[in-house]
Amino acid sequence: MKKQRAFLKWAGGKYTLVEAISRVLPPGEKLIEPFVGAGSVFLNTDYPKYLLNDINPDLIHLYQTLKRRPKSFIEDARTLFSVQTNSASAFYSLRTQFNGSTDAYERSLLFLYLNRHGYNGLCRYNSSGGFNVPYGQYKKPYFPEQELEFFAEKAKRATFTCEPFQNSFRRARRGHVMYCDPPYLPLSVTANFTSYATQGFSLDEQALLAKKALHASRKRHIPVLISNHDTMQARWLYKAAQITELQVHRFISQNGATRNKVNELMAYFPAGNLAP
Template identity: 65%
Template sequence: MMQKKNRAFLKWAGGKYSLVEAINAKLPSGNRLIEPFVGAGSVFLNTNFKRYLLNDINPDLINLYNFLKAQPDAVIHDASRFFTRDHNCEATYYALREEFNQTSDEYYRAILFIYLNRHGFNGLCRYSLAGRFNVPFGRYKKPYFPHEEMLFFAEKSQKAVFTCLPFEKIFGRARRGNVIYCDPPYAPVSKTAAFTSYASSSFGLDAQHKLAKLAVRASYKRGIPVLISNHDLPITRQLYTSADISELSVRRSISQNGATRKPVAEILAYFTPNLSLPKTKKRQQKRRAKQTQTA
């Protein structure tokens, strides 16, 4: 049974905090959880694997996680200094957003990323095609500084390796005994609902197809279980036709008008590992043993 739920220290569009029970119920046991699209890390924070490989295509996110893992006290102390009344105004926000876009100092970018995340509109993380962070000021009365959440993340991250690579490469690092959970940018429910620019590169239909193929290959040919979250749409049903589908209903908060935030149908697609693989492995091991003996 899961203990107290742990919140991510970042606000995140499409975060999985409200779904961790449903996701945990579908995740099998394993020696390492691999997340090719870690985002704010709610699944990581609410699971109990020995080790984690946590990846995201957003370099600012992974940069922050690595600094928080290595020097939590410094990161928490330095970030907290930006959570004052003087920093919670439009002019200061845009000045610091510009500093973030101009600086190449990775530590300073990590600190500012926390500030921008908590002071920007709706916790969005969005970049222009030129790679500039462009989320507008959020106008919150008193943005919350997530001190305890950052401490917990830093402590748990000692079990994790953080990488910033294309998701295809992360599938290549999976080994038998690992479990893969994917929370990719969702297939849009409509053309105007597409939101895939949080790392200044889009995640289109080709990428959705590629991810589904990799999931089939990992589970069927390599015996590695894969669980994927996505919108419940005809296209995702088609892509995940060989998976075991669970239906969910989730209240999303990305709509600008709070009154129009309606529950959205989502699915969890579980690609069952091919359990006949160990026999093949045993045959390979016997063959190697014979080759060693005759060498």
């Protein structure tokens, strides 16, 4: 099966890891992703149904809009990828328009534009909830038409929700499979990158996620796979899981020379896990 790229650029996206993730994920009736992000795992697996959740309402509204109105959305989005819209003045004007808009369709179009024209594909908001990623200065931003079409077609199998990750666990049933790609634990105190949604993702939430995964697997027979940085903290949180180690290139750093490989892990909690 040909690998499918997401139509969004996404810090921490799982495109390069989908083979490793797919090798661990068991078959099931439905794949549930509480932190769907750009959706690379969704796009590169083949479950009968999907429940795709994220706490970012702009992301989920975009997915719902693309599922509902694929043709008109793609045609309207195309108009935002032109020479006229690829300048600093146009970008900041459209960013202001996005931040002032309450129309879900307009925000979805502009969210795609900002993602492809903004710096490094970052998704970042200020304390007031305003999108504040700067202009990316790309010569000709790519319009992901084929990727949008593929996503829209596959989205027919998916339900999209925007709620806390705990709710996704409540929706899970025996026969379902869960893949969790939360905001990662920091590699160091100064490397904490949690501003992807307006609120960060605290250590308490990391611990709650691990607890939910263990409970789902042992008590409800729902297998759960979690990705995270390979740190002492992560090893402690996932001590009851089966650990797979990975090395991954990271692209968040502004300094290209420091974009080195970092250690990640996958923590797998199999259904009915009886590990001590």
